[in-house]
Amino acid sequence: MDRSLVILGVVTFCVCASAGDTHATSGEEGILQLNTDNFSRALRENRQLLVHFFIPMTADVHKVSEIFQEAAAQLQGSEIKFAVVDAVKEKDLAKELNATEPPFIRLYLSGDKHNPVHCPVPKTSSSILTWLKRRQGSPVDLMTDTVQIDSDLLVLGFFKELNDAYIQVFYEAAVDLPDLTFALTKNEDVVSKYGLVNDDVVVVLKKSRLMQAYRMRPEVSKEELLLFITVFQMDPVTEYSGQTASQILSSPILNHALLFISKTSPDFETIYAAFNRTAAAFRLKILFVLVNVDESRNGRLLEYFRVRDFEAPLIRIVNLTNHPKMQSEPVPDDWDQTPVKQLVGSTLERVAFHPNKTVFVLFYLPYSSESRAVFPLWEELAEAFKDQEDIVIARMDASANDINMSMLRQYPSLCLFPALYSEREDESRRKYMETVRREEEAKKPKQNKLEL
Numbered sequence: 095m096d097r098s099l100v101i102l103g104v105v106t107f108c109v110c111a112s113a114g115d116t117h118a119t120s121g122e123e124g125i126l127q128l129n130t131d132n133f134s135r136a137l138r139e140n141r142q143l144l145v146h147f148f149i150p151m152t153a154d155v156h157k158v159s160e161i162f163q164e165a166a167a168q169l170q171g172s173e174i175k176f177a178v179v180d181a182v183k184e185k186d187l188a189k190e191l192n193a194t195e196p197p198f199i200r201l202y203l204s205g206d207k208h209n210p211v212h213c214p215v216p217k218t219s220s221s222i223l224t225w226l227k228r229r230q231g232s233p234v235d236l237m238t239d240t241v242q243i244d245s246d247l248l249v250l251g252f253f254k255e256l257n258d259a260y261i262q263v264f265y266e267a268a269v270d271l272p273d274l275t276f277a278l279t280k281n282e283d284v285v286s287k288y289g290l291v292n293d294d295v296v297v298v299l300k301k302s303r304l305m306q307a308y309r310m311r312p313e314v315s316k317e318e319l320l321l322f323i324t325v326f327q328m329d330p331v332t333e334y335s336g337q338t339a340s341q342i343l344s345s346p347i348l349n350h351a352l353l354f355i356s357k358t359s360p361d362f363e364t365i366y367a368a369f370n371r372t373a374a375a376f377r378l379k380i381l382f383v384l385v386n387v388d389e390s391r392n393g394r395l396l397e398y399f400r401v402r403d404f405e406a407p408l409i410r411i412v413n414l415t416n417h418p419k420m421q422s423e424p425v426p427d428d429w430d431q432t433p434v435k436q437l438v439g440s441t442l443e444r445v446a447f448h449p450n451k452t453v454f455v456l457f458y459l460p461y462s463s464e465s466r467a468v469f470p471l472w473e474e475l476a477e478a479f480k481d482q483e484d485i486v487i488a489r490m491d492a493s494a495n496d497i498n499m500s501m502l503r504q505y506p507s508l509c510l511f512p513a514l515y516s517e518r519e520d521e522s523r524r525k526y527m528e529t530v531r532r533e534e535e536a537k538k539p540k541q542n543k544l545e546l
């Protein structure tokens with residue numbers, strides 16, 4: 095699974111369910127609706143074609159589509175033509191253009207379909223406008239002698255000799271971060287009050303407070319500078335919410351430390367302060383995120399990271415470049431002692447695919463009331479069948495164990511695994527036997543030792 099999918103998976107909880115056909119209103123002034131048949135013509139006819147490949151029903155498509163339309167309205171009559179492609183309906187076209195993955199807004203220049211310029215994911219329509227403007231502009235536009243330092247967030251480059259190479263890198267970063275204000279100066283007075291006079295530096299200022307200074311070195315790349323700016327424009331710890339989700343998920347820092355905690359718990363202040371201190375020490379390496387488990391809208395996130403609210407406070411370190419692994423809770427000691435057997439990822443297959451037993455499993459989410467509502471019924475059922483050896487009533491926490499069964503999308507979910515009886519040699523049975531064999535084998539050396 096690549097990162098974009100992980101991202102979609104996590105943010106879908108804040109989906110506008112009303113996404114529908116966001117671009118369908120073909121009355122959108124001046125926006126071309128393109129498909130396989132007429133994309134090439136549009137490309138030929140427009141030297142600058144800004145295309146939004148949208149995937150209906152995805153997390154943020156509604157918002158981005160609106161932003162895109164606003165930008166198009168504001169640039170009507172300019173030489174930049176706006177167009178949309180439904181990447182699902184026109185999936186052959188999207189595939190041919192390699193536009194099946196983000197970024198989904200791309201600028202095609204001079205009819206070249208192979209080398210579009212990628213537009214950063216816009217926060218507002220002015221993100222798009224600023225991006226287009228900075229692309230065509232030059233560092234001179236950022237030059238100033240009297241900087242309005244009191245803007246909310248300012249990225250200021252101070253270069254003594256107006257070093258060309260540094261300015262170039264600085265400007266490229268400004269193009270890629272259209273939501274931030276950038277300024278460029280060689281006036282020492284502007285930075286001297288921060289004690290920065292003798293160096294080429296880039297500083298991040300928040301309400302005129304110095305967040306951090308970055309000393310330029312000859313080998314500094316745009317990526318390094320982007321990393322510095324995007325990290326230090328954020329606080330050391332960011333609370334996860336609908337507003338911060340995209341900032342967190344688009345951060346170039348891929349290692350995240352997530353603190354799941356109840357903000358109303360008595361030790362919140364102490365834990366948060368410690369977390370904040372640690373965060374400051376790992377600024378460019380790990381992104382520190384606080385997840386309030388009291389917030390019901392974070393349910394999906396808890397589910398995604400397989401955290402139950404009663405486990406909080408708890409810290410999860412995740413690496414977003416990695417695949418989510420098949421995960422299992424440890425097998426509870428008494429898992430088969432209670433009437434309802436408690437299954438986990440590593441025992442599910444072994445128990446459910448037992449050839450001689452019929453197994454009925456309740457897959458549940460511990461924090462969902464719909465799930466919990468089934469528990470009494472399940473106890474009753476287990477009680478009723480407790481003397482029948484060939485019937486097993488079981489349950490499994492679907493939030494804490496990965497389940498390799500694509501049919502399970504909604505919880506609670508009930509699955510019946512009928513006994514297969516010995517003759518039927520099928521895939522499940524083969525797997526089951528293999529598991530048993532492996533276990534037997536694993537036991538052998540141990541037994542030998544005991545016998546000695």
Ligand SMILES: *[C@@H]1O[C@H](CO)[C@@H](O)[C@H](O)[C@H]1NC(C)=O
Nearest residue numbers: 126127128129131132133136
């Ligand atoms: C491309 O073709 C589609 C489907 O026929 C049509 O709806 C759309 O308006 C066309 N776009 C242009 C720019 O001709």
Ligand SMILES: *[C@@H]1O[C@H](CO)[C@@H](O)[C@H](O)[C@H]1NC(C)=O
Nearest residue numbers: 189190191192207208209210
């Ligand atoms: C898409 O990617 C493939 C493989 O990298 C490449 O051969 C092809 O030319 C690309 N298509 C476009 C339109 O750039």
Ligand SMILES: *[C@@H]1O[C@H](CO)[C@@H](O)[C@H](O)[C@H]1NC(C)=O
Nearest residue numbers: 330331366367370371373374
């Ligand atoms: C977190 O740490 C920063 C400094 O790294 C400090 O400015 C801020 O006040 C701290 N926040 C809290 C809530 O402790």
Ligand SMILES: *[C@@H]1O[C@H](CO)[C@@H](O)[C@H](O)[C@H]1NC(C)=O
Nearest residue numbers: 348349412413414415416417
């Ligand atoms: C995160 O994963 C990526 C890719 O697997 C790897 O290159 C990187 O070193 C990992 N980071 C850490 C801190 O493990």
Ligand SMILES: *[C@@H]1O[C@H](CO)[C@@H](O)[C@H](O)[C@H]1NC(C)=O
Nearest residue numbers: 448449450451515516517530
């Ligand atoms: C299932 O029942 C058959 C026939 O009674 C028996 O031979 C087999 O060993 C049983 N399998 C298991 C795993 O108990």
Ligand SMILES: *[C@@H]1O[C@H](CO)[C@@H](O)[C@H](O)[C@H]1NC(C)=O
Nearest residue numbers: 419420496497498499500521
């Ligand atoms: C999930 O099951 C499918 C089909 O049985 C199998 O191909 C796939 O490898 C399994 N995935 C994992 C992670 O076990």
